[in-house]
Amino acid sequence: MASSKPITTHLAYLLAQANREINRQLDARFRKEGVPVEQWRILKVLSDGKGHSMGELAEAVLLNHPTLTKMIDRMVSDSLVYRVQDADDRRKVLMFSSDRGKALTQRLNSLALHQEAFIAENYGDKATAELKRLLEGLIEKAN
Amino acid sequence: MASSKPITTHLAYLLAQANREINRQLDARFRKEGVPVEQWRILKVLSDGKGHSMGELAEAVLLNHPTLTKMIDRMVSDSLVYRVQDADDRRKVLMFSSDRGKALTQRLNSLALHQEAFIAENYGDKATAELKRLLEGLIEKAN
DNA sequence: GGGAAAATATTGAATATTCAACGATTCCCA
């Protein structure tokens, strides 16, 4: 009872470690554009041009509301996105990507795809696909 | 080129999402003890009683140095751990768990094991083991 | 239809994290 299994065998730890490492590498690629990974997620979600509410966005980009609000403030300052009050439900704010935001999105997408390709190459196509499949399953069960 | 693949298909995103969810659940279990997951990791690493330097610890618990220093400050205030200057290399500080810390560690270990059991049950033993294996592989390649 | 309850986003204060710089110690090697 005194000694439990090492921390490196816990799923929670392995997920944290893998996430940290992959995120760090992606961040390094984005350094050139001076954009944190979260902003890429935001831009990517907005790239359908449809207008997403803050609530939707927060959910999609894995940020809680106040954090998102403040990040969006910064992105508005940088003219990457803009707010439009929803006419149908005036509690809501719909977010859109600006032209500048869209151009940046494409550059970031390209950097992200390079990372994915790099991983697939080093780690193996098969393993990568299988890992994704298992993660999707876990996420689904966990909700 | 205009529309890239959805964000939910990126490995980096799936990892972030899974990590967030699992971590959140673990945090909920730890709520009772009022301890964040990072402190459990620290306590767990220190539970070998050997005395770990701040650098070692930071690496092991996935925190960077200044963050760890400040978290340790809090844990020292809470009498969970204590610092000892390393006699062999006086630049180093060796961290130890107090008796109070050790008792807490056991309670946290138990909560963490319950979570692991819960996951294994809901998600499947086979899938969980396979997921861990793949994550370990990814982490190894990524370093 | 009117008013309580719920949903949505933001704000401000408290807290936590990060970055860059520092002080102390040890290492290296000329």
Place this chain on the structure above:
DNA sequence: TGGGAATCGTTGAATATTCAATATTTTCCC
């Protein structure tokens, strides 16, 4: 052996995140 470079941990300032409270709008339902 002396002294510059590297390592280790901490600190302070700047930045970011979170929690609780708020304002606004909509929904519900009697």
